[in-house]
Amino acid sequence: MKSEETTFQTFEIIAFFLNYVLRLEKMTNHTPVTLKFLAEKLKMSVSTVSKALNNYPTINTYTKQRVQEMARELRFTPNKSAINLKERRSCIIGVILPNLLDHFFTRSIYGVEQFATQNGYNVIISQSHDELEKEIQSANMLLKSRVDGLIVAISKQTQDFAHLDQFEQMGIPVVYYTRNPSFNLSCHKVLGNTFQGCYQATQFLIDRGHQKIAYLGGPKMINFTHDRFNGYIHALKDNQLPFSSALVAYTDFDQENTISAIRKLFADPANSPTALVAFKEPILFDALKYLKTSDHPHFDQIESIGFGNNAFISYLDSPPIASVEENPESVGENAIKLLLRLINQEIDMSNHQKVIVDCKLVVHCG
Amino acid sequence: MKSEETTFQTFEIIAFFLNYVLRLEKMTNHTPVTLKFLAEKLKMSVSTVSKALNNYPTINTYTKQRVQEMARELRFTPNKSAINLKERRSCIIGVILPNLLDHFFTRSIYGVEQFATQNGYNVIISQSHDELEKEIQSANMLLKSRVDGLIVAISKQTQDFAHLDQFEQMGIPVVYYTRNPSFNLSCHKVLGNTFQGCYQATQFLIDRGHQKIAYLGGPKMINFTHDRFNGYIHALKDNQLPFSSALVAYTDFDQENTISAIRKLFADPANSPTALVAFKEPILFDALKYLKTSDHPHFDQIESIGFGNNAFISYLDSPPIASVEENPESVGENAIKLLLRLINQEIDMSNHQKVIVDCKLVVHCG
DNA sequence: CAATTAATTGCAAACGGTTTCGCTCTTAAT
DNA sequence: ATTAAGAGCGAAACCGTTTGCAATTAATTG
Numbered sequence: 001m002k003s004e005e006t007t008f009q010t011f012e013i014i015a016f017f018l019n020y021v022l023r024l025e026k027m028t029n030h031t032p033v034t035l036k037f038l039a040e041k042l043k044m045s046v047s048t049v050s051k052a053l054n055n056y057p058t059i060n061t062y063t064k065q066r067v068q069e070m071a072r073e074l075r076f077t078p079n080k081s082a083i084n085l086k087e088r089r090s091c092i093i094g095v096i097l098p099n100l101l102d103h104f105f106t107r108s109i110y111g112v113e114q115f116a117t118q119n120g121y122n123v124i125i126s127q128s129h130d131e132l133e134k135e136i137q138s139a140n141m142l143l144k145s146r147v148d149g150l151i152v153a154i155s156k157q158t159q160d161f162a163h164l165d166q167f168e169q170m171g172i173p174v175v176y177y178t179r180n181p182s183f184n185l186s187c188h189k190v191l192g193n194t195f196q197g198c199y200q201a202t203q204f205l206i207d208r209g210h211q212k213i214a215y216l217g218g219p220k221m222i223n224f225t226h227d228r229f230n231g232y233i234h235a236l237k238d239n240q241l242p243f244s245s246a247l248v249a250y251t252d253f254d255q256e257n258t259i260s261a262i263r264k265l266f267a268d269p270a271n272s273p274t275a276l277v278a279f280k281e282p283i284l285f286d287a288l289k290y291l292k293t294s295d296h297p298h299f300d301q302i303e304s305i306g307f308g309n310n311a312f313i314s315y316l317d318s319p320p321i322a323s324v325e326e327n328p329e330s331v332g333e334n335a336i337k338l339l340l341r342l343i344n345q346e347i348d349m350s351n352h353q354k355v356i357v358d359c360k361l362v363v364h365c366g
Numbered sequence: 367m368k369s370e371e372t373t374f375q376t377f378e379i380i381a382f383f384l385n386y387v388l389r390l391e392k393m394t395n396h397t398p399v400t401l402k403f404l405a406e407k408l409k410m411s412v413s414t415v416s417k418a419l420n421n422y423p424t425i426n427t428y429t430k431q432r433v434q435e436m437a438r439e440l441r442f443t444p445n446k447s448a449i450n451l452k453e454r455r456s457c458i459i460g461v462i463l464p465n466l467l468d469h470f471f472t473r474s475i476y477g478v479e480q481f482a483t484q485n486g487y488n489v490i491i492s493q494s495h496d497e498l499e500k501e502i503q504s505a506n507m508l509l510k511s512r513v514d515g516l517i518v519a520i521s522k523q524t525q526d527f528a529h530l531d532q533f534e535q536m537g538i539p540v541v542y543y544t545r546n547p548s549f550n551l552s553c554h555k556v557l558g559n560t561f562q563g564c565y566q567a568t569q570f571l572i573d574r575g576h577q578k579i580a581y582l583g584g585p586k587m588i589n590f591t592h593d594r595f596n597g598y599i600h601a602l603k604d605n606q607l608p609f610s611s612a613l614v615a616y617t618d619f620d621q622e623n624t625i626s627a628i629r630k631l632f633a634d635p636a637n638s639p640t641a642l643v644a645f646k647e648p649i650l651f652d653a654l655k656y657l658k659t660s661d662h663p664h665f666d667q668i669e670s671i672g673f674g675n676n677a678f679i680s681y682l683d684s685p686p687i688a689s690v691e692e693n694p695e696s697v698g699e700n701a702i703k704l705l706l707r708l709i710n711q712e713i714d715m716s717n718h719q720k721v722i723v724d725c726k727l728v729v730h731c732g
Numbered sequence: 733c734a735a736t737t738a739a740t741t742g743c744a745a746a747c748g749g750t751t752t753c754g755c756t757c758t759t760a761a762t
Numbered sequence: 763a764t765t766a767a768g769a770g771c772g773a774a775a776c777c778g779t780t781t782g783c784a785a786t787t788a789a790t791t792g
Contacts, residue, residue, distance in 0.1 A: 032454075034778055045742045050780060060740060075536070080511050081450040082778035085747050088398075090447060100472045101677075109466065113493070117503075122490050122511055127479070137483075145446050145488055166441070285681045311467075315651045317683040400748055411772045416750060426770060448748035451777045 033074045042070055053078075093121045093339065094142035096152040098130045098179070103310060104328045105153065108177070111332030112151060119340055121148065130253075132157040139163040147172065149339040151332075153179040156221045156252070161185075173342035173349055177335040179222055188342065190335040190355040194224040194307075197324040197359030198231030201277050201305040204322060204361055206239050208303065210275040213241075214265045216258075216287060217250040218279035225250070225279065228307075232277055247273055251283060258286040266296065274302060281308035284320060292318065309362050322363045331357045399442045408436055419444075459487045459705065460508035462518040464496045464545070469676060470694045471519065474543070477698030478517060485706055487514065496619075498523040505529040513538065515705040517698075519545040522587045522618070527551075539708035539715050543701040545588055554708065556701040556721040560590040560673075563690040563725030564597030567643050567671040570688060570727055572605050574669065576641040579607075580631045582624075582653060583616040584645035591616070591645065594673075598643055613639055617649060624652040632662060640668060647674035650686060658684065675728050688729045697723050 031037060035053075039046045044067070052059045052067035053076075070076075084090050093116050097105045109125065116123045124145065126138035135155045142150060143166055150167050152174060161181060167174050177190040205213050215232045218225045229248070236243050246268065249261035266272045278284035284306035291299055300318065309323035334355045341347050397403060401419075405412045410433070418425045418433035419442075436442075450456050459482050463471045475491065482489045490511065492504035501521045508516060509532055516533050518540060527547060533540050543556040571579050581598045584591045595614070602609050612634065615627035632638045644650035650672035657665055666684065675689035700721045707713045 032778095035780095036778075046779080047743075047781075048741055050778095051741090054780085056781095058740065063740080075532070077510060077512070077536075079451070079778050081447045081456060082747090083780080084447040085445070085451055085749085085777090086779055086781095088747070100466060100475065101469065103467065106466045106472065110493075117507060122507070124488050124490055127476075141483060141488070144443055146443070170441070170443075285678075289681055312651075312678045312681075315655055315678075316681060398748095401750095402748075412749080413751080413773075414771055417771090420750085422751095424770060429770080445748050448777090449750080451748085451779090452750055454777070 033076045034079065035076075038067065038070055038074065038076060041074075042067060089148050090146045091121050092145060092147045093123050093336070094138075094145070094147035094150045095123055095125045096128055096135060096138050096142070096150070096154075097125065098128050098153060098155055100125070100127055104178070104308060104326060107328035108332035108335075111329040111334075112336045115333060115336045115340070121340075128155045130155045130157065136163045139166070143167065143170070143172075149343050150174045151177055151335050151339055153177055154181070155179075156219045159221075168349065171349075173339060175335050175339045175342070177331055179224070181223070186352045188338060188353045190331055190338060190357065191224070192326045192331055193356050193358045194227045194326075195231040195234075197307065197326065197361070198228040198277060199235045200231075200359070200361045201322065201324050202232045202235035203239070204363075205275040205277065205303060205305065206235065206241065208275075208321075210303065211241065212244075212247060212271070212273045213275040213277060214247045214249070214273035216261060216265070216276060216278040216283065217248065218283065219252040220250060228277075228279060246271065251279075253280075253283065255286050258283050259290045262287045262290050266291070269297075272296075274298070276302060276304040278304060278306040281306035281310045281313070281320070281323065285316075288316075288318060288320075305361075307359075313364060319364050321365050322361055325360045325362045327357055327360065399440045400445070401442075404433065404436055404440065404442060407440075408433060455514050456512045457487050458511060458513045459489050459702065460504075460511070460513035460516045461489055461491045462494055462501060462504050462508070462516070462520075463491065464494050464519060464521055466491070466493055470544070470674060470692060473694035474698035474701075477695040477700075478702045481699060481702045481706070487706075494521040496521045496523065502529045505532070509533060509536070509538075515709050516540045517543055517701045517705055519543055520547070521545075522585045525587075534715065537715075539705060541701050541705045541708070543697055545590070547589070552718045554704060554719050556697055556704060556723065557590070558692045558697055559722050559724045560593045560692075561597040561600075563673065563692065563727070564594040564643060565601045566597075566725070566727045567688065567690050568598045568601035569605070570729075571641040571643065571669060571671065572601065572607065574641075574687075576669065577607060578610075578613060578637070578639045579641040579643060580613045580615070580639035582627060582631070582642060582644040582649065583614065584649065585618040586616060594643075594645060612637065617645075619646075619649065621652050624649050625656045628653045628656050632657070635663075638662075638664075640664070642668060642670040644670060644672040647672035647676045647679070647686070647689065651682075654682075654684060654686075671727075673725075679730060685730050687731050688727055691726045691728045693723055693726065 035046045035049050039049045042049065048059065048063065049067050052064045053071060055064065080091070093112070095109070095112060100106050113123055124142065124147070126142065128135035128138060132155055135158060140163065149172060152164060154176065164174060173188070175188045175190060178192060180189045180191065181187060202213060213236070215229060217229055233243060247265065249264045251258040251261040276284070276287065278287060284304055288304065291302065296302070303321040305320050305322045305324065307324045307326060309325040313319045313323065334357055338353055338355060342349055347353060401412045401415050405415045408415065414425065414429065415433050418430045419437060421430065446457070459478070461475065461478060466472050479489055490508065490513070492508065494501035494504060498521055501524060506529065515538060516530070518530060520542065530540060539554070541554045541556060544558060546555045546557065547553060568579060579602070581595060583595055599609060613631065615630045617624040617627040642650070642653065644653060650670055654670065657668065662668070669687040671686055671688045671690060673690045673692060675691040679685045679689065700723055704719055704721060708715055713719060
């Protein structure tokens, strides 16, 4: 009886000290917890420990238990760099986009992030601020980081693609989204159906009785500026409405340029538009603000629609009558899904894909 | 004479073929360009190639030239995983924040990104969407990626910090910014001077003759809600204005709650506030919108100030009279700078630092 | 009891770099 | 002529993990 007790006590004391040592080792974390470290503790080989943690069938169940317990105890975390080196990949997806202050891109990131992390990838976002120089820097940085794939919305300055072509030359798939190389330069792309969005917006205004609908376009460098214009044109045509170049003007994201575009559109008081379709909501807001202050005679009768469906609209006193919702989350989601299939070689890189995401008209007024 | 020409031609032909072979090798990129590959091409040892590329003084200038030229030719890019493994680091900074749709955080990223990339670090951003569960997931993901440092703005649900303490236990420095563990829980932090910001806002309204100034606070879970309240209180006190609990209400980011908070503040028509200081602009916008639709008798005389200085303010018809600019870029910049110093062991991790970034009152009305 | 088979475990190479150390070969100094 | 110094290069270890194969032991079979 007594000896049993003693044995038990001894056991407890040993357990206590073992725990103590373990805790000390946790605290003085100068020796990182590696497989080798675990192996020495357990008096096993590194390979056994590795296999036990990865649940190899050839490893004894009891051994697995011991190893896994110790790993948990010492908070073992496998070194990603080592695994990446071995597996010849980085588990990183690079994203280059113009600006996170633009809610379209911020929302698109949501879709990207979700599916990336679900599949064990990390996402590095890099903003070009619509400058080619920064875009090149970002691209080079991501190339050095050896991303497994790239998702990119090009800057409005980008015309040469050498910095992005590098990736494909190294076998790294690239998916362009939203903003992409114009014309028929072949690449993988995911686009909003900006034609359909603009067509619907114009149709909506026509249905409300408008005859003179102006189109305020964005930077001509951005490819889909023209698609939107085409949507506008086709809607007019399908409704037998005349097209007038006086009703079309272009601007960029600069307020000054928007104002002069609006001045042009409303230059002829006898023939001024009663409705407006705008490339992007911030531009539309600048336009409406200017129109209001410039005391346009029928300002309150002008109905407008922009792309974006910004949450801020509900705070405006004279809000656009509707918005074109571009479903950025869905665009991002489609981009990452396509990229993952390219990475996994489910699709050949040279077999260029094109995915179109429809827009939806959201009506604001009651 | 003739022999010289022949030699020259021969040389050209060789050069041409060499180029051809090199291009072929570039195209069929099945063998990745590694140091070993370069070494074999150049008939040198791997170590010489490595040293030549890293400009070691012990390597002959001519050798360096040859190596660097070949490296450029074959587009050699050192494998980051291999370097990271050797250097025992990842060159990745993790950032956990509630939401990129909040311009404060988006702008703060700008400061972080800039200094991180300048110092050779990549940034992985992870959104918690103000949910503890997601924050824990993000933290674990970043821990697995073995980030070299962490910058975090906690979710409004976070009260337990085990998932973040892990990092420091593994020797990875953590800097809390903006939102941080309340009370005197010791950690590295970079904060906006939210007390001063709120004090100035209140003082500004007092200077404009307001006597009954309401304070619309944010979620009580967010630590600096109280700092702002104190700024408000102190401004009142310093101007010998009475404090009334009827003039204080709290909400979160939910519109419904904001409306009921506003109802409470303006419940007594005889004693309703003439000015309003709000925790954050989106909340203020909700409040103003409700006040306007609820036909408050002196709506147009109510002057208000919120935190944020949102760019959209210029589009509002009845904008706040001023904004508290929180300088998010500067907050982000200070956070990454502190983190880098911790990573470089210029500051001991146990020597907890606190950095305060002042706010600035921006007046909107003419 | 020897021989075969099955169950575990360990060895060692590989991933792609960096870096220490030592070796060879000049060249200058003694 | 001998030695010392120094320039230039290469061998090898190392970072942490995975994995094919060999080695060991135990169990089963003829």
